[in-house]
Every structure is written in structure tokens, then in C-alpha cells.
Amino acid sequence: MHSPSRKEFVSLTFTGSGNYNSKQWRRQSCWRKWKQLSRLQRNLILFSVALMLVCGIATYPTVTEHFRGKASKKNLIVMVVGTLFLRHQRLNILPYVPPQKQKRAPHKRGPPGLQNRLQKKGTRSDIQVEENPIQEAKKADKEKGEKPLMVVKYLGVCVSEFDRLEAVRDAFRHAWKGYKEFAWGQDELRPISKSYGEWFGLGLTLIDALDTMWILNLREEFEEAKTWVSTELSFNKNVDVNLFESTIRILGGLLSTYHLTGDALFLDKAKDIGTRLMPAFNTPSKIPYSDVNIGKGTAHPPRWTSDSTVAEVTSIQLEFRELSRLTQDTRYRAAVDKVMQKVHKLEGKQDGLVPMFINTNSGQFTHLGVFTLGARADSYYEYLLKQWIQGGQKETELLEDYLQALEGVKKNLLKKSSPNSLTFVGELSHGQFSPKMDHLVCFLPGTLALGAHHGLPADHMELAKQLMETCYQMYAQMETGLSPEIVHFNMHEGSIRDVDVKLADRHNLLRPETVESLFYLYRFTKDRKYRDWGWEILQNFNKYTKVSTGGYTSINNVRDPEYPSPRDKMESFFLGETLKYFYLLFSDDPELVSLDKYVFNTEAHPLPIWPSAE
Numbered sequence: 001m002h003s004p005s006r007k008e009f010v011s012l013t014f015t016g017s018g019n020y021n022s023k024q025w026r027r028q029s030c031w032r033k034w035k036q037l038s039r040l041q042r043n044l045i046l047f048s049v050a051l052m053l054v055c056g057i058a059t060y061p062t063v064t065e066h067f068r069g070k071a072s073k074k075n076l077i078v079m080v081v082g083t084l085f086l087r088h089q090r091l092n093i094l095p096y097v098p099p100q101k102q103k104r105a106p107h108k109r110g111p112p113g114l115q116n117r118l119q120k121k122g123t124r125s126d127i128q129v130e131e132n133p134i135q136e137a138k139k140a141d142k143e144k145g146e147k148p149l150m151v152v153k154y155l156g157v158c159v160s161e162f163d164r165l166e167a168v169r170d171a172f173r174h175a176w177k178g179y180k181e182f183a184w185g186q187d188e189l190r191p192i193s194k195s196y197g198e199w200f201g202l203g204l205t206l207i208d209a210l211d212t213m214w215i216l217n218l219r220e221e222f223e224e225a226k227t228w229v230s231t232e233l234s235f236n237k238n239v240d241v242n243l244f245e246s247t248i249r250i251l252g253g254l255l256s257t258y259h260l261t262g263d264a265l266f267l268d269k270a271k272d273i274g275t276r277l278m279p280a281f282n283t284p285s286k287i288p289y290s291d292v293n294i295g296k297g298t299a300h301p302p303r304w305t306s307d308s309t310v311a312e313v314t315s316i317q318l319e320f321r322e323l324s325r326l327t328q329d330t331r332y333r334a335a336v337d338k339v340m341q342k343v344h345k346l347e348g349k350q351d352g353l354v355p356m357f358i359n360t361n362s363g364q365f366t367h368l369g370v371f372t373l374g375a376r377a378d379s380y381y382e383y384l385l386k387q388w389i390q391g392g393q394k395e396t397e398l399l400e401d402y403l404q405a406l407e408g409v410k411k412n413l414l415k416k417s418s419p420n421s422l423t424f425v426g427e428l429s430h431g432q433f434s435p436k437m438d439h440l441v442c443f444l445p446g447t448l449a450l451g452a453h454h455g456l457p458a459d460h461m462e463l464a465k466q467l468m469e470t471c472y473q474m475y476a477q478m479e480t481g482l483s484p485e486i487v488h489f490n491m492h493e494g495s496i497r498d499v500d501v502k503l504a505d506r507h508n509l510l511r512p513e514t515v516e517s518l519f520y521l522y523r524f525t526k527d528r529k530y531r532d533w534g535w536e537i538l539q540n541f542n543k544y545t546k547v548s549t550g551g552y553t554s555i556n557n558v559r560d561p562e563y564p565s566p567r568d569k570m571e572s573f574f575l576g577e578t579l580k581y582f583y584l585l586f587s588d589d590p591e592l593v594s595l596d597k598y599v600f601n602t603e604a605h606p607l608p609i610w611p612s613a614e
């Protein structure tokens with residue numbers, strides 16, 4: 001983070017006697033002081049003034065463009081003067097203004113001494129606490145006794161889209177710095193212990209992040225990563241991988257990078273991993289096992305059950321179908337289409353909602369009667385719509401299942417909270433409603449909006465907007481401004497707050513779903529509040545999860561801004577998804593991954609919508 005150097009200021013102290021209010025005295029005094037300056041000082045001042053004028057003229061059209069009709073005149077002046085001032089201080093021409101230095105909320109208190117506290121508790125931490133004007137303004141409101149039941153939006157922070165995009169690129173570079181230094185070529189960075197964690201041993205973070213680097217235009221970083229893929233990445237390894245996770249992150253990441261770059265290296269690698277995953281489908285029912293040994297070509301369910309997770313077996317289709325299209329080898333598509341056809345016909349659904357488990361021997365749902373849009377079922381619904389879009393909107397069974405499931409959601413799972421009537425999606429267990437909602441469910445506003453964009457009923461967009469507000473409140477109502485993994489909504493009249501969080505659910509894993517939905521909602525509505533919400537969330541990630549030596553960490557407690565308790569893990573999806581969706585949210589270019597040409601897989605890897613002839 002750039003901080004202005006003191007050496008760059010020229011200090012002028014005016015002293016003197018007499019009537020220092022008189023204009024003449026001031027004029028004479030100034031002139032005398034000017035004459036007292038050395039030639040170097042005078043030249044420096046003249047140069048600075050000239051530079052400020054030139055920058056001012058150059059900046060004016062850009063700044064007015066950003067703020068046309070969106071900011072008050074006062075804000076505009078603050079922005080122009082602020083930009084010029086900071087440029088002058090830094091003596092360079094880059095138009096990036098570090099956002100947190102721009103404007104402070106009144107009654108600012110110092111940032112909590114997180115680092116000290118962590119060390120006192122004996123936890124080694126390099127978490128970097130940054131100033132956050134939005135949180136400070138909220139605190140100020142609280143101190144004034146204005147308890148924000150429904151947290152209001154602080155839109156007055158004067159930051160241009162350009163700054164926001166740069167802030168995302170900075171965040172990516174920071175995450176990458178940690179990965180490169182302490183975890184290069186490994187699956188996940190452990191940023192606090194400056195080490196790494198292995199899951200599959202396949203460079204998961206690096207592969208997940210490839211297309212993000214391309215989209216963020218971080219070409220140097222991309223080239224380094226590409227070199228690793230071409231020289232180091234081998235799938236010929238005696239290792240068990242999870243079919244779903246390696247499909248969405250590795251196969252999906254390689255396919256999208258192939259499409260964005262046109263480089264055949266990524267298609268070759270995609271074909272290699274796709275082929276090695278195929279043994280998972282050798283089951284009595286053709287519903288795939290959860291795990292595959294990609295070196296030995298054997299597959300098996302988890303040790304304790306012969307069930308697979310419904311979301312896992314129904315969220316690998318976009319990737320395998322695309323692999324068939326690109327390679328002209330129909331086996332990949334045939335395997336995953338068969339799964340969808342079987343699930344389409346299965347007994348045990350309720351109004352289109354599916355249970356969470358399916359047996360690989362019998363091919364039947366198990367653990368019947370429990371319905372959620374969260375963990376273990378979430379992306380089933382997402383992929384119904386997205387496969388329909390990918391295939392040119394021809395596969396009507398997929399659309400029917402999607403529409404029916406949404407009716408099932410409305411009928412069984414959709415409720416309002418108290419006191420603020422937030423619309424939320426709860427869960428159903430053997431006829432009993434539970435007001436529990438996983439953060440994972442926050443993919444739904446984006447998916448609903450995407451469907452409406454592709455011609456589905458307009459009320460899908462209305463529901464998307466309501467749920468978007470709820471997902472935002474899951475962040476805004478927490479002390480850190482970051483959402484917990486799971487919330488419980490209050491439904492009793494007279495409740496004081498909408499959201500409760502159980503002790504075990506207070507963690508935040510740097511998940512993308514809310515940012516993902518904000519991206520879709522902004523793309524389709526152009527309502528700037530979605531960007532402001534995203535900006536607020538990004539700042540809170542920076543404040544509570546950024547580790548000074550590089551990387552970001554998941555945290556244990558979003559309710560304690562003094563001690564969020566780092567978990568020492570940066571999930572690959574933070575680079576693959578969260579930061580990518582932030583960037584796309586702040587980008588003004590609708591052609592940067594056009595939603596009329598691409599469909600994102602559930603790990604944010606864009607795959608093409610097939611031309612209508614296919």
C-alpha cells in the first residue's frame with residue numbers, strides 16, 4: 001500500500017508582526033518569503049503547480065464521465081482535488097488513488113489493535129487491519145444511538161470504478177504474492193503459517209486462478225502460471241481426487257482458459273484430466289462415485305457410504321459436455337447426460353426440490369424428505385438453468401425441472417424475516433420448516449437474474465432483487481461486515497434483528513456467492529447500489545482477512561472485529577471466483593465475458609454458449 005512520503009512535502013511557515021489581516025501585509029510577506037526561498041525550492045513549487053494544472057486538464061473529462069449524474073458537485077470537486085493532490089505527492093502519472101485514503105467518516109476511532117491482540121493470544125498473525133470508512137460511519141451511527149436494524153447503505157464514499165478495478169487487481173496481486181512465495185505449485189496457501197496445504201496435489205489455486213489473471217489483464221502473472229502448467233503439471237499421479245471439485249476447478253478452469261486464450265496447451269490438459277476422471281462413471285447405476293484415483297484409473301465412493309451428493313453428480317455437466325464438443329469425443333457428454341436423465345425421472349422430489357444424496361448402486365435418492373438450496377443441493381438448480389442456456393435453450397426437460405424447482409422453492413422454502421421482512425430461503429426437514437440459510441444459497445439471486453435475462457418470467461428478477469438484499473444484509477448486519485457461513489432468520493413478530501448466527505457457524509471462507517450475484521444483478525439492472533455493496537464487502541475482506549505478508553485468510557468469527565480469528569487458509573475459489581466476480585462487477589465493459597456468449601460454471605469459469613447449429 002502506498003503511503004505518502006513526508007519528504008515529498010514542501011513546508012512554508014509564515015511568521016511576522018503587524019496587522020496580518022491586511023491584504024497588503026500578506027502580499028508583501030508572501031513576496032518576501034518567496035524571495036527567501038532557494039532557486040531549487042522555487043523551481044520545485046512552480047513545477048508542481050504546472051503539473052497540477054496539466055493533470056487537472058487531463059483528468060477532468062474522465063472524472064466527469066465517471067460521475068456524470070451520479071455525484072454531487074461537491075463530491076466531484078473533492079475527487080478532482082484529491083486525485084491531483086495524491087498524484088502530486090506521488091510524483092507519478094498513474095491515476096490510481098488508494099481508496100481507503102480518500103475520505104474518512106467523522107468521529108473516526110483508530111483501527112482495533114488486532115495484530116497485538118492476536119499475538120497476545122499466542123496466535124501468530126500478520127493480518128493487516130485497514131481503515132474502512134463505511135464501517136467507521138456505521139460505528140459512528142451506533143455511537144449516536146441510531147441502531148441500524150436494517151443497515152443503510154453508505155454511498156457517499158468517493159471512489160471511481162477505475163479505482164475499484166485497481167483495488168481488485170491489487171487484492172489479486174496480494175493474494176498471488178502469498179501463493180507464489182509460500183505455496184507455489186501447491187493446492188492452497190496457508191498465509192498465516194506461510195506454508196501450504198495439499199488436497200489433490202495438482203496446483204489447485206494456480207489452475208483455478210488462470211482465467212482470472214487473464215480477465216484482470218495480469219499478463220506477467222499469467223505467463224508464469226502458464227509456464228508451470230506446461231512444464232510441471234502432470235495428472236499422471238497416484239492420487240484420489242473428488243470428481244466434482246476437480247471437474248469444476250481443474251477441468252472448468254482449463255477449458256475456460258483455453259477459450260479465452262486460444263492456447264491448445266490448456267485444451268490438451270483439459271482432455272487429459274477429463275479422461276482420467278471418467279472411471280468415476282463405472283458404477284452399477286451410472287451415477288458417478290465421488291472419488292477417482294487419476295493415476296490408477298479406479299473410482300470409489302467415500303469410505304463410510306455408497307452415496308454420492310446430488311449437487312456433485314449434477315454439477316459436472318457443463319464441463320464434460322463442453323469437452324465432448326471440443327474434442328468431438330461423445331463419451332464425456334454421454335456419461336453426464338445420463339445422470340441428468342436419471343435424476344429427471346427419479347421419485348423422491350417434492351415440488352421439483354431434490355434430496356441431498358443419491359445411491360451409486362441403486363441410483364435412487366436416499367435420506368428422503370430433507371430439502372435445501374444450500375450445501376449438497378445448491379448447484380443442481382444452478383446447472384439445470386445453465387445447461388439449458390449452454391445448449392441453446394433446446395433441452396426442455398432441463399428447463400421444466402428448473403421452473404418446477406423454483407415453484408417448489410416459492411411454495412416450501414421462501415419466507416420473510418422479522419422485523420425487516422427480508423425474503424429468505426429456508427430448509428425443509430420431513431415437513432418441518434427451518435429458517436436456516438447457508439451463504440451458499442446466495443448463488444440464487446444471480447441465477448434467477450440470469451434466467452430472467454434469457455427470457456424466463458420477469459418475477460424471477462423481482463425475487464432475485466429481494467434475495468440479493470437479504471444476502472447483502474447477511475454481510476451488513478455482522479460486526480465485521482462479512483457474512484457467516486450459515487444464518488438463522490428470525491420470524492417471530494417483535495424480533496430485534498433479522499439474523500442470528502450460531503457459534504459454530506460464524507466462519508467466513510472468502511466465499512464468492514454474494515459477489516457473484518451482485519455481478520449478475522448489476523449487469524442486468526445497472527443499479528449502482530449493487531456495486532456499492534460489493535465495494536463495501538471488498539473493503540471488509542481487505543480489513544479483516546488480508547495477511548500482510550501475502551494472501552488472504554478465511555476467519556473463524558465474523559462477529560468479532562477485534563479478533564476475527566484467522567483460520568490460516570486461502571481457498572482456491574477466492575482467486576478463481578470471488579476476485580473475478582468483484583472485477584466483473586466493477587467493470588463497465590459488458591463484453592468482458594458477455595452473458596450472451598458465455599455461461600459461468602459453478603466455479604466462475606466461463607464456457608461458451610453453443611452456436612445455435614450445435
Ligand code: DMJ
Pocket residue numbers: 379440511512513573577602603604
Ligand atoms: C465453489 O467451489 C463453488 O462455487 C461451489 O459451487 C460451491 N462452493 C465453492 C464456493 O463457495
